[in-house]
Amino acid sequence: MDVTVKIKRYNPDAERPQVEWQEYPISIDENATVLDALIMIREEVDGTLSLRCSCRSSICGSCAMRINGHAGLACKTKASESIDAAGIILVEPAGVMPTVKDLVVNFDLFWQKIEEVEPYLKPEVPEPEAEYIASNESMLHLSGVTACIMCGACVSDCTVLEVDPTFLGPAALAKAYRFTADPRDGDANGVSRDRLAKLGMPSGMWDCTRCNECVQACPKGVAPMDRIMAMRDQAIEAGFNNNNGARHTEAFTESVGHTGRLDELRLPMQSVGMTNISALMGFMPVGWRALTHGKLPPLIHKNVEDVETIRRLFRKLDN
């Protein structure tokens, strides 16, 4: 199979280092992965190409990069499924993290965030002599999160990190969930109050914009965003709901639960807190513009026709 691998290169040792695209027309096996193609290029065509790779079997996490604009593991991406109409596979280094050389990026930011969430078990009760007793169900659930191989694909494509490097990010937050959901971490009931309190601070769990890039990018099915959502729930359960994110979620749910539809006018105000005068004042310009353009949601919010059924369901299912 003939393909052209188009790689974004960067050589810091050059006299005037700059980003440039280089095309490598090669012939590879039908079943080859993108990594097979890159290894062949560096072994047989161009020894100056730098990339990280090791296991070839989606477990070491070294070869995360952007293929055709989206992050993934090169060893898990089939070359035949990555070719565009012109027979080209576009390969670039992972996003968000600065490029060191070619496809190698600087992972310092990634590891700094992982370390920030104190990524080791912190039981608050005395250790038993033998193993902790824990259900297989709880361990299987955690294994779905510990499946994370720290490849950085989620961080690469995170839309929040793209504009705000202070955000903890999907990998660190998923790692944090791995502990908040571990029955051995935290108090006797397995509730990790300290962690939940810290993770609810600005740039933490509430800053996720729910865009699903990390879920899409993750090659191991960890679904970081889903873990962040689950952690938000844990935080609310543990009583940490004095923040806009928690208020937003609760107000939204209450609105739909009581009327069947979303009261768009009141939601922003309930999110910031109805007594938060300064924030409410901040809405005035936007509110005024909306009013003068005929876009202000109705003052009187109507219930749906069968609202009683909705309310009954809400009462039954509200947790």
Place this chain on the structure above:
Amino acid sequence: MLEHEVLIVGAGLAGMRAAIAARAGGANAAIISKVHPVRSHSSAAQGGINAALTDRGDDWEDHAYDTIKGSDYLGDQDAIEVMCRSAGQSLIDMEHMGVTFNRDEEGKLGTRAFGGQRRARTFFVGDFTGQALLHVMFEQLIKSGVQRYEEWFVTSLIIEEGQIAGVTALEIRTGKLHAIRAKSVIFCTGGCGRLFEPSTNALIVTGDGMALAYNAGAKVMDMEMVQYHPTTISGSGVLLSEAARGEGAYLRDKNGERFMEKYAPNMMELASRDVVSRSEQTEINAGNGVNGCVLLDCTHLGEKLIMEKLSQIRELGIDLTGKDMIKEPVPIRPGMHYLMGGIKTDIDGQTNLPGVYAAGECANVSVHGGNRLGANSLLDTIVFGERSGAHAAYFARGQSYINVNENEVVAREEHRLQGMLDRPDNGDRWGKIRLAMGDSMNRNVAVFRDKEGIEETIHELQELKTRYGGVPVHNKGKVFNTDLIFALELGFMLDCAEAIAVSALERKESRGAQFRIDYPSRDDENWLKHIVVSQGEVGPELSNLPVTITKWTPEERKY
């Protein structure tokens, strides 16, 4: 000058465990690794970790017996006793650290059956136990505060007056060469799978530490004992865990027969790995295979079990062969997987060079002898990683740093590396030489060997070593120069390959993983001993060491 009392080279399971133990022992410890610790090859271990828990009614002596028999009686029984006796506590320690082991209905640690053991004592996390343990160990390493040199490649050992004084290391990200002084060095650099082609091993497994220690005068032992894993994917060589067979999968020939009936009527697919690999290869050679493979059949295990316990290898099967093991058998064949041999150590990881230790796959205590049981490797790394780290810390307390002229050492090494960069561009690329070595080893020093074949490989290796001297390095830069690193690794691999081949030639019998067509039987009278190789003036020098026997008399090995 950078200096540490205990310097651990390699940050896989053994290395990280050693670092934590050294630190706990009060030493100023540091760990150096050519990749980030979580990229280490320990992550590729799939099946599980063995331990005999007495509160389950299991007995560590049973585990020891299974291990000794599995080793085909080449394992040192005192070392095996140490490992099996410590296993229970090591396992609980890992669980306390946070590993998310599978559980039984009572919420206690759950087990699965595994090769060569008469009782299920393999504890596991799905089919990615290695990755699970590695990441937890890394979490503990972060917690311990041990200094980490991540993506630093050790290029040479600094030896002063016959004593280890430290290492020189290339900081891969910048290309800067450093010298680090150390009172003791622990090699935890893993095996050397890449000198065979194909292999289950990751690209980074190139025998660096083994070669460095060997060239500095350390003895390596049982190098001929190379494990071919029965179930590897054709082409890439990627591993499909023994756990599949542990959960009940069958091996079938082209006619759908479970051929293991002929070779191991009792344990069938769960006989020891060397037995299963030889059986498969025999069937394939006799024309009973399919495209050079036999079939791993998991279709009768059911979707639920596979998704719960074998999810990773199912993905690998789909990604790399296009076959979903829930619905159809997956073609597999024996592939090079593990080196039982390695740097000879005592039960505290000490080598014959004072201050130099080794643990994990690069070491040979020996607990695996002629064949390693599945799920004993993870145990080996943790038990002997801990013992080495603790002992090195104790050793370092009584030592002073040796004087090292930093500038001179660094300049000399820089000059050597520059010499490689300055070579003419027309020599054979490193990849070509590695492939030639890998082919040769896989042809003649694999499952079935004979004198002519091994000698042919020894000859080919000599030739490759000569050509190696002219391998060009096309990347002349400083930053992340992998081309230079691969050229250095190839040198290490060639040294290991030579030690393996001469050992295979020397042992004129079949035992464990070594099967000589010209000497097909086991010969305890002449060969119940370890083959030791040292780097001599003009090449490898062979000697022997006795096998330590405590309680278990060698007997015929049948499964």
Place this chain on the structure above:
Amino acid sequence: MKYAFYPGCVSQGGAPELYPAAQMICQRLGIELEEIRAWTCCGAGVMQEKNQLFGDTLNARTLAKAEQLGMTIMTICSTCQGVMGQANKRMQDPGYLSEVNSYLAEESLEYKGTAEIKHLLWILIEDYGLENLAPYITRSLGNLRIAPFYGCYIVRPTEALGIEEHPERQTSLETLIKSIGAVLVDFAGKTRCCGFPILTINEKNSMAMVGKHTSEAKDLGADAMVTPCPLCHLNLDGFQPKASKQIQRPIDLPILHLPQLIGLAMGISPGELGLKKHIISTTPLELKLGAGSR
């Protein structure tokens, strides 16, 4: 062609220009819409954070009603599409579906798991056919440069959006822009996030996202941006002035709803399509179009 119409809250709330515009073009194209009786909010992913089961139950009612009507659901919002698609996918598990149905039992409703949900964008390409749309495209958009902005929920996660069976959905907006005769302005931010979900949580980041994507498209020469999601529209249009202030540069990029763009190409006046309601003035766009402002 008849569809069970699911307008979603915002198309009559914060972006009230969308609902009539959608109805208008469907009516002219001969696409019949039967609005689902007493439909409930899809939850927008926000409600699912707090109570996924409740969200799925409400969406199951909507899907069951469409099943009763025997029609495919049409959405006009990327978020509704994504959220209901994800709910539908979860309910393909028989155990879960029967749990959800146990809550619907008292209304004698049962969701059988067969409902199909399609955004107007996909309907036009897959069901209606662009070649059948062509005769209605009477106004030349030849000199108009349009940048596509999908909205996260209509492109991720791919499993809940039928991307495997319909890979062309991933470039559907671009295909549509070209087919109605406009010039496509491709840019990196087209599948990224508009920031709407974190508007009240981290306004700085939300504005940074609006600023980044609109200015990128503008710098590449876009006359307007089109989006199939009214939530994205709320942020990209409604909060563009605030974003512009934050990133300290003028942007002035008009944002169009999908039916508005199609409507313009069909010769409908900007006024009828509700362009006057937009916060960012569409006058430069209209002038370029030669459409006049009424």
